[in-house]
Amino acid sequence: MYQAPRGTQDILPEDEPYWRQVEKQMRRQARLANYGEIQTPTFEETGVFARGVGATTDIVEKEMYTFLDKGGDSMTLRPEATAGIVRAYLQRGMASRPQPVKLFMLLNTFRYDKPQKGRFREFHQIDFEAIGEADPSVDAELVALHWRLYAELGLRDLSLQVNSIGDHNCRPAYIALLADYFRQHLDGLCEECQRRLETNPLRLLDEKRPQCQAVLEGAPRSADHLCDACRAHFETWLSYVEAAGIPFEINSRLVRGLDYYTRSVWEVWPPVVGAQSTLGGGGRYDGLAEQLGGRPTPGVGFASGVERIILEIKDQQVDMPSPTAPDVFVVYQAEGGKLAAFRLAEELRAQGISADLSFGDRKLGKQLSAADRARARFALILGEDELASGTVTLKDLQSGGDQRRVSRHDLVSVLRQADAATQ
Numbered sequence: 082m083y084q085a086p087r088g089t090q091d092i093l094p095e096d097e098p099y100w101r102q103v104e105k106q107m108r109r110q111a112r113l114a115n116y117g118e119i120q121t122p123t124f125e126e127t128g129v130f131a132r133g134v135g136a137t138t139d140i141v142e143k144e145m146y147t148f149l150d151k152g153g154d155s156m157t158l159r160p161e162a163t164a165g166i167v168r169a170y171l172q173r174g175m176a177s178r179p180q181p182v183k184l185f186m187l188l189n190t191f192r193y194d195k196p197q198k199g200r201f202r203e204f205h206q207i208d209f210e211a212i213g214e215a216d217p218s219v220d221a222e223l224v225a226l227h228w229r230l231y232a233e234l235g236l237r238d239l240s241l242q243v244n245s246i247g248d249h250n251c252r253p254a255y256i257a258l259l260a261d262y263f264r265q266h267l268d269g270l271c272e273e274c275q276r277r278l279e280t281n282p283l284r285l286l287d288e289k290r291p292q293c294q295a296v297l298e299g300a301p302r303s304a305d306h307l308c309d310a311c312r313a314h315f316e317t318w319l320s321y322v323e324a325a326g327i328p329f330e331i332n333s334r335l336v337r338g339l340d341y342y343t344r345s346v347w348e349v350w351p352p353v354v355g356a357q358s359t360l361g362g363g364g365r366y367d368g369l370a371e372q373l374g375g376r377p378t379p380g381v382g383f384a385s386g387v388e389r390i391i392l393e394i395k396d397q398q399v400d401m402p403s404p405t406a407p408d409v410f411v412v413y414q415a416e417g418g419k420l421a422a423f424r425l426a427e428e429l430r431a432q433g434i435s436a437d438l439s440f441g442d443r444k445l446g447k448q449l450s451a452a453d454r455a456r457a458r459f460a461l462i463l464g465e466d467e468l469a470s471g472t473v474t475l476k477d478l479q480s481g482g483d484q485r486r487v488s489r490h491d492l493v494s495v496l497r498q499a500d501a502a503t504q
């Protein structure tokens with residue numbers, strides 16, 4: 082027997098309400114703030130991510146699904162959304178549209194990561210981007226959208242963590258200062274941190290291992306070393322977030338895992354912070370378009386893992402709608418009944434009424450229990466009497482099994498009335 086590859090999942094119909102709810106809320110928030118949907122390819126030339134996400138990130142160093150295609154070109158299954166969207170922005174001439182270009186996408190993403198609760202090798206993300214505008218009020222709009230998305234899904238007690246990590250102007254000096262500080266405190270750092278210090282000192286601030294925390298607590302803070310332009314951007318951003326009525330916490334350890342971030346970074350944390358602390362995060366990436374060979378183009382966006390959101394919805398026991406169920410389940414008796422039942426189900430479907438029926442010549446009792454298991458609102462019984470008289474027996478499965486005889490002619494309007502009455 083084959084098994085699904087490690088770290089992948091089969092999403093079954095019983096989880097559908099969660100997925101549907103998250104997707105519905107994503108589309109609703111996109112519409113409320115005028116973001117347009119984009120779809121980019123599942124794989125890109127490897128350079129899009131190697132250059133875009135950054136060669137020294139965990140993603141590029143060890144988590145990418147990279148392969149040579151039959152033409153000998155190196156391709157990579159997307160490990161995130163932003164680099165591909167910015168590639169599309171550049172390639173499709175979106176710089177000539179009114180700026181910012183506001184886009185969203187629901188996508189599958191691939192990272193060869195250690196599978197654990199809520200973390201998969203193929204997972205899904207909601208992604209929002211606003212490209213082509215440096216104004217910090219755009220950052221605030223995205224934070225507000227991100228926050229509202231979770232709030233409207235029913236999630237409570239979240240916290241918004243914010244920071245600024247500077248730009249090409251002030252970040253190099255800050256990173257040098259940080260590296261100096263860490264070199265003076267090598268004894269307090271684990272081997273992994275010591276290794277990272279040589280490639281990407283900023284990423285040490287992400288470190289979760291307890292033995293490194295004392296050194297990290299004393300590290301210089303990026304927000305204290307911003308140039309005037311970055312400081313003004315940070316302050317304006319936060320004043321707009323405040324204007325949106327969203328409480329936040331400045332977190333000097335927040336740097337995000339991807340190299341392309343500049344200035345604003347944020348994460349939203351659940352009330353119980355476990356191994357997977359963040360529900361979603363984002364930031365500004367003013368240097369990314371140039372990394373990908375385009376003209377300097379500011380941009381800002383966020384992503385949130387759908388599996389991670391659903392885990393939180395379940396943890397917080399938010400009410401979800403029931404999985405979809407058919408309006409009617411057609412139950413038939415005798416030889417001639419089956420064809421009539423099939424025809425009736427098709428007629429109802431053509432009228433927009435969802436219908437199901439049993440296959441394979443099951444007995445009437447078996448068919449009725451199938452109707453129950455399908456959680457159908459009504460069983461439509463087609464017995465010999467009904468067939469002869471051009472009627473059906475309508476059995477209401479959700480109100481204790483009340484039965485009544487209805488003529489075939491009136492059936493659709495009776496079902497529509499019942500449907501209207503329950504809404």
Ligand SMILES: [Zn+2]
Binds near residue numbers: 270271274290293
């Ligand atoms: Zn460490």
Ligand SMILES: [Zn+2]
Binds near residue numbers: 251311
């Ligand atoms: Zn700066």
